[in-house]
Amino acid sequence: MEAAATLILDVCWRGAMEKAAAVAFPNEACGILMGQRTPTGWRVCDVIDTLNTSPKDQTQFFEIDPKALFEAHRRARAAQDAQEVIGFYHSHPSSQAVPSRFDREHAFEAGKVWVILGGRDEAQGPVEGPSAGNSPPATWDMRAWMSGPVVGAVFRPVTIRSATSDSA
Ligand SMILES: [Zn+2]
Numbered sequence: 517m518e519a520a521a522t523l524i525l526d527v528c529w530r531g532a533m534e535k536a537a538a539v540a541f542p543n544e545a546c547g548i549l550m551g552q553r554t555p556t557g558w559r560v561c562d563v564i565d566t567l568n569t570s571p572k573d574q575t576q577f578f579e580i581d582p583k584a585l586f587e588a589h590r591r592a593r594a595a596q597d598a599q600e601v602i603g604f605y606h607s608h609p610s611s612q613a614v615p616s617r618f619d620r621e622h623a624f625e626a627g628k629v630w631v632i633l634g635g636r637d638e639a640q641g642p643v644e645g646p647s648a649g650n651s652p653p654a655t656w657d658m659r660a661w662m663s664g665p666v667v668g669a670v671f672r673p674v675t676i677r678s679a680t681s682d683s684a
Pocket residue numbers: 606607608615616619
């Protein structure tokens with residue numbers, strides 16, 4: 517499948533999401549991606565960790581804290597620096613970094629970037645090293661996706677490009 521777009525992601529934001537995923541383990545971590553649009557996709561400018569407010573089993577489900585999301589939108593409007601809520605991240609502690617059916621059915625906004633940190637590879641084994649069991653995986657498989665045009669639609673893959681200080 518052809519990548520829909522490119523996400524420019526500084527290593528510090530990658531690290532922040534990995535840390536949040538490890539802290540939340542075995543539950544799903546989640547948060548908000550603030551950023552700017554680029555000609556080919558998006559650039560992440562900030563990552564806001566939020567509570568997982570899902571009333572369901574949080575090892576399998578997540579819900580971005582609605583208060584944090586409201587505040588992020590408010591902050592973006594007030595700042596007037598072209599930053600906006602470009603999307604969200606969450607972890608899949610015991611599955612692949614691929615949008616689940618639940619994710620597709622809860623993607624209410626089209627064309628948002630979704631970063632998913634998977635703790636399992638295609639064979640459903642840990643991404644790296646011996647079986648993780650009760651501890652978070654040593655490394656996470658981080659992938660990005662773009663939500664589809666309608667709720668329930670298949671997400672399109674997004675290429676993650678590490679940012680360096682000289683990147684335009
Ligand atoms: Zn998910």
